[in-house]
Amino acid sequence: MNEIAAAPKLLPWAPERTGEVPPAAAGGLAPDGRGGGPGWTRSLALPLRLAWRQLRAERARLFSALAGVMFACVLVFMQLGFRAALFESATSLLSAMRAELFLMHPLTTASFRPEPLPRARAFQTLALPEVAQAVPVYMAQVSWRNPETGARRMIQLVGFDMEAGAMRFPGLEAVAEALKRPDTVAFDLRSRPEFGDIPGLLARAGGAPLKVEAGNREVEVVGLVEIGASFGADGNMIANEVNFRRLVPQRRASNTDLVALRLVPGADPRAVQARLREILPRDVAVLTHEELVAHERRYWEEATPIGFIFGFGSAMGLIVGMVIVYQILFSDIAAHLREYATLKAMGYSDGYLVRVVMGAALILAGLGFVPGAALSAALYGLVGEATYLPLGMTPGRAVLVFGLIFAMCAAAGLLAVRKLRDANPADMF
Amino acid sequence: MRDQAPVLLRGVSYAYGEGELRRPVLRAVDLTVGPGEIVLLTGPSGSGKTTLLTLIGALRAMQEGSAAVLGRELMGADEAARVALRRRIGFIFQHHNLLGFLTARQNVAMALELDPALRERERLARAGAMLEAVGLGAHADRVPAQLSGGQRQRVAVARALAGSPGLVLADEPTAALDRASGGEVVRLLRDLARSRGVPILMVTHDPRILDIADRVVALEDGRIVAAHAGAADRGGPPPLSAAAARG
Ligand SMILES: Nc1ncnc2c1ncn2[C@@H]1O[C@H](COP(=O)(O)OP(=O)(O)OP(=O)(O)O)[C@@H](O)[C@H]1O
Ligand SMILES: [Mg+2]
Numbered sequence: 001m002n003e004i005a006a007a008p009k010l011l012p013w014a015p016e017r018t019g020e021v022p023p024a025a026a027g028g029l030a031p032d033g034r035g036g037g038p039g040w041t042r043s044l045a046l047p048l049r050l051a052w053r054q055l056r057a058e059r060a061r062l063f064s065a066l067a068g069v070m071f072a073c074v075l076v077f078m079q080l081g082f083r084a085a086l087f088e089s090a091t092s093l094l095s096a097m098r099a100e101l102f103l104m105h106p107l108t109t110a111s112f113r114p115e116p117l118p119r120a121r122a123f124q125t126l127a128l129p130e131v132a133q134a135v136p137v138y139m140a141q142v143s144w145r146n147p148e149t150g151a152r153r154m155i156q157l158v159g160f161d162m163e164a165g166a167m168r169f170p171g172l173e174a175v176a177e178a179l180k181r182p183d184t185v186a187f188d189l190r191s192r193p194e195f196g197d198i199p200g201l202l203a204r205a206g207g208a209p210l211k212v213e214a215g216n217r218e219v220e221v222v223g224l225v226e227i228g229a230s231f232g233a234d235g236n237m238i239a240n241e242v243n244f245r246r247l248v249p250q251r252r253a254s255n256t257d258l259v260a261l262r263l264v265p266g267a268d269p270r271a272v273q274a275r276l277r278e279i280l281p282r283d284v285a286v287l288t289h290e291e292l293v294a295h296e297r298r299y300w301e302e303a304t305p306i307g308f309i310f311g312f313g314s315a316m317g318l319i320v321g322m323v324i325v326y327q328i329l330f331s332d333i334a335a336h337l338r339e340y341a342t343l344k345a346m347g348y349s350d351g352y353l354v355r356v357v358m359g360a361a362l363i364l365a366g367l368g369f370v371p372g373a374a375l376s377a378a379l380y381g382l383v384g385e386a387t388y389l390p391l392g393m394t395p396g397r398a399v400l401v402f403g404l405i406f407a408m409c410a411a412a413g414l415l416a417v418r419k420l421r422d423a424n425p426a427d428m429f
Numbered sequence: 430m431r432d433q434a435p436v437l438l439r440g441v442s443y444a445y446g447e448g449e450l451r452r453p454v455l456r457a458v459d460l461t462v463g464p465g466e467i468v469l470l471t472g473p474s475g476s477g478k479t480t481l482l483t484l485i486g487a488l489r490a491m492q493e494g495s496a497a498v499l500g501r502e503l504m505g506a507d508e509a510a511r512v513a514l515r516r517r518i519g520f521i522f523q524h525h526n527l528l529g530f531l532t533a534r535q536n537v538a539m540a541l542e543l544d545p546a547l548r549e550r551e552r553l554a555r556a557g558a559m560l561e562a563v564g565l566g567a568h569a570d571r572v573p574a575q576l577s578g579g580q581r582q583r584v585a586v587a588r589a590l591a592g593s594p595g596l597v598l599a600d601e602p603t604a605a606l607d608r609a610s611g612g613e614v615v616r617l618l619r620d621l622a623r624s625r626g627v628p629i630l631m632v633t634h635d636p637r638i639l640d641i642a643d644r645v646v647a648l649e650d651g652r653i654v655a656a657h658a659g660a661a662d663r664g665g666p667p668p669l670s671a672a673a674a675r676g
Binding site: 345428 | 483486488489509512513514515516517518520522524526527528529530531535539540542543588592
């Protein structure tokens with residue numbers, strides 16, 4: 001168990017490895033170790049090493065603590081991942097729009113149930129020379145009959161002028177020409193499977209027209225685009241303006257749901273936005289692309305319990321993890337009260353022992369986070385495939401979760417540190 | 430060696446509890462331990478020996494009187510001053526209190542980790558030399574669980590002396606040991622302290638080890654009742670007061 005002989009068993013960063021603490025100045029000043037600060041590395045490295053040696057000595061306890069940290073880590077990663085994936089999918093349709101400015105009814109809360117605005121507003125914007133194109137976008141929920149089972153389900157129909165180039169879904173260019181024919185739609189291949197295996201049917205049809213029933217009409221699916229299901233829409237299909245009106249005849253032709261404005265190259269969207277607000281009546285809101293996406297996102301975050309649910313799930317994970325880490329640290333202190341009291345009698349300050357306990361907490365955070373993050377990344381892959389949600393590890397989230405786990409362990413450490421008060425050397429003799 | 434006595438107590442009184450429950454434990458104790466002197470403190474159970482030792486060891490705040498330890502006045506000293514003083518005192522407890530997850534060498538080195546001037550290599554070398562001195566050079570890399578009771582207490586002796594303390598305080602260091610290993614440990618402690626000129630103040634109930642002392646002080650009901658030269662000067666067991674022998 002000599003630390004020199006045993007060195008290969010230790011972590012690479014463990015100070016035992018080098019046989020000495022990094023660059024601690026040789027010229028110690030005061031005998032009480034407070035002289036001028038001969039290196040904060042020493043005042044942190046030695047307690048950290050003691051903490052690590054103590055943790056290492058009790059394998060079972062160490063592993064249960066690490067399991068607790070990992071558990072919290074995975075739970076928080078999954079909750080935050082789901083949350084981000086759901087918000088991302090909720091805004092995927094709007095994110096795919098390629099225009100600088102948008103007109104929307106001010107009372108529209110979410111794009112899946114828009115308040116209509118007068119279509120004339122679209123043409124009014126063309127009064128500004130900076131506005132190159134004004135593309136009305138129509139949205140409606142229509143019924144769709146699964147061609148395999150006959151079951152009906154509501155699907156989101158998005159209608160717009162394909163020529164204008166205001167949308168950029170993958171696959172759109174390939175179907176744009178075919179969509180000009182009457183009663184044609186393109187199906188979102190990332191719709192939920194309940195709508196039927198349309199990609200499979202299309203492939204098997206081998207060029208023969210694939211007819212489906214939508215909105216009480218027979219329409220032909222001429223191709224596939226990629227948009228993504230969301231909270232508001234289990235699936236999507238797109239059509240041109242004319243076909244949209246045929247599928248949704250009850251809609252008034254003078255109304256639209258959203259207008260995408262494409263500006264001439266070099267125009268400043270902010271300036272044009274300000275000008276449009278001046279010239280347009282109060283019945284339309286003028287939003288930039290980011291504002292539109294943020295507006296949609298805010299709806300899902302604030303007007304629904306979704307944000308809260310995932311936040312709550314994360315908090316529960318952190319609390320459970322904290323309790324486990326606290327238990328481990330507490331029992332470590334309780335089991336070593338005599339030894340801690342002895343250290344105090346030898347002249348170790350309370351602050352030093354606090355650093356030992358906090359060091360143990362932070363070692364647990366670090367050692368638990370790494371496998372926890374790896375496991376979460378693997379789970380993202382598995383769960384993402386099963387749920388059609390865009391789950392993935394992002395550096396930003398990894399940093400955030402590390403911060404949370406770090407804070408969780410630090411909080412557990414701070415709670416456990418109170419037990420150190422029981423280590424009173426006056427009661428030791 | 431310093432002229433001033435390492436321990437100089439004048440009129441030290443101490444009481445536990447407050448108000449109605451206040452119980453005086455020490456009453457106007459005067460005690461001096463000279464440079465290099467080995468003083469044994471005996472007395473019946475509850476007479477206040479441990480309390481006195483914790484006051485001298487700066488583990489407890491003083492209430493009354495004056496106590497100069499290693500040149501530092503403890504009356505009114507704050508926690509930081511007491512922590513600093515503890516670093517210059519070697520403690521030996523009834524139980525070895527070694528850290529179970531550290532080897533003997535690492536345990537002894539713990540006494541040196543507070544000295545910022547030392548590097549890890551020097552600490553371990555000094556700890557190894559100290560273990561040699563207590564006859565455990567071959568066991569330096571064992572953890573306490575692999576050592577016998579007497580060996581553990583010898584590691585504790587090595588730890589107490591490793592930091593070159595100005596004073597060693599011991600409270601019944603042999604109480605948990607059998608007769609042979611207990612005697613061995615205190616004689617080792619005495620020899621090492623003598624060779625370094627370190628004074629020792631040791632509480633003991635064990636009449637078999639009184640012969641190591643220069644002086645034996647008996648405490649009864651919080652008062653010093655008898656102080657006489659120890660067997661170390663006289664070559665025979667000292668005349669004990671009835672109270673001191675009772676423990
Ligand atoms: N922390 C405390 N709070 C209250 N009373 C205490 C405390 N510690 C000791 N006492 C009491 O003070 C008296 C003296 O105790 P002390 O431990 O100093 O005696 P001692 O001489 O060391 O006894 P022993 O030989 O049994 O170790 C005892 O009556 C004891 O019950
Ligand atoms: Mg006692």
